[in-house]
Amino acid sequence: MTTQTQPIQAYSLPTPNGQKLHIMLEELGVPYTYHRIDIGKGEQFTPEFLAISPNNKIPAIVDPEGPGGTPISVFESGAILKYLGLKFGKLYPTDMRAQVQVDEWLFWQVGGFGPMLGQNNHFSVYAPEKIPYAIKRYSDETHRLFGVLNKRLDGPEFIAGDYSIADIASIGWAQSAERYGITRAEFPHFYAWFDRLNARPAVQKGLNLGKDVPRVSLADDKEAQKILFNQR
16 A cells, blocks of 8 residues: 655645545545645646646646656646555555546536536625626536436436545535535435535544635745645
8 A cells, every 4th residue: 555754745724625635635634734825826827837737727746756766746636636546556546447437426526416516606796796697507407417417316326436535526516415406305315425425524624624724825825835835
């Protein structure tokens, strides 16, 4: 089994996408250092951060003990989950058929469950102009996606059979279910899964990581700057 001696450097925030990384690191039990990327100050656009996350989004990681023993950076939450699962041989299966199933639901989340809920939230809450068509479109799609998940979980305890990165990818986004009108009466299988995951200590730690971390600017974090500039 792969061990980690130097901490993985995690650049993130306590958002649904950032929480995927936090939960994964907690579940793996590997050493890591959390660096808050203050998007309010535009730190996602700095040359240091763009060196590891060219799409200027969190989360991103630098693994000082990457393939061949040399550092590697990884951006995009789904790619990070797969990288860590493959490296440590946990939460991502070795059997190819099982891998396909996990990948299907991982890509379902990164391509639909996350973005559509995000659009729903934007048009329903933050958009300066309330557009009924957009609100209805994304509300309906949110309801449909929760229905897909509820149907999938009619029987299996976890999304892809065994507990995996497919579950980790979705649970942060699922925290907002009640706000979107997703009721326990209509979606009982989803809520059974929801309660099951939220009972896991690593999930709770991952969901809360960063919520009480002081906002240290990346410009003032000399250790983070050194890692970012020297990681390749």
